[in-house]
Amino acid sequence: MTVIGITGPTGAGKTTVLNVLRDMGGAVADCDAVYHGLLRASAPLREELRARFGGEIFDGAGGLRRKALGAIVFGDAQALASLNAITHRHIVAELERLIAQAGAQGRPAIALDAVALLESGAGALCHVTVAVTAPEEVRAARIMAREGIPEEYARARIRAQKPGSWFEQHCTYTLRNDGDLAGFEARARALLTHIIYKEDI
Secondary structure (H helix, E strand, C coil), X not given: CEEEEEECCCCCCHHHHHHHHHHCCCEXXXXXXXXXXXXXXXXXXXXXXXXXXXXXXXXXCCCECHHHHHXXXXXXXXXXXXXXXXXXXXXXXXXXXXXXXXXXXXXXXXXXXXCCHHHHCXXXXXXXXXXXXXXXXXXXXXXXXXXXXXXXXXXHHHHCXXXXXXXXXXXXXXXXXXXXXHXXXXXXXXXXXXXXXXXXX
8 A cells, every 4th residue: 555645735636635535435534634633632642741741731621721831932942842752752653543544454555634734744644745735826826715814914825834845855645736636636646546556657
């Protein structure tokens, strides 16, 4: 089974690529969803966070008070590094479980979907990585349609992230989305087929 890392800036079209992989019988692990699920359900993760940052980061019902945690790590590089080390270790362990599960199900591949795939250490679990990139105008239009926000805010979101060129430089393959959905889906299918089955593109 092939483990494929899918990454890239917001609005570039990662979801489209993941849907193509699902259609091919592959599994998808959304690293963001994994993290939020662990925050709700993982007692070991919650205990490590409590031991490092104090009980005040949780509310009376046991939910994480994100603003309280953010106030602690904001501007404190050491605290932020501790938070990342704790969360990344638990996320990677859960991803390893999901990869094993997909293999046991006979899936041809599993995609790990994360904007911070390479920085988090999850990229080390992947056989190959794919950068999904798109021109700023394509990304802005997708973000505006998806989230119902004005263009100025969408472009500010784009400028706050690493550029597409950074992802392209650090990944094995690149899929560029020019806004033509059918063409982009066809290129995604061709690349995924090549990666999984070693067929020529």
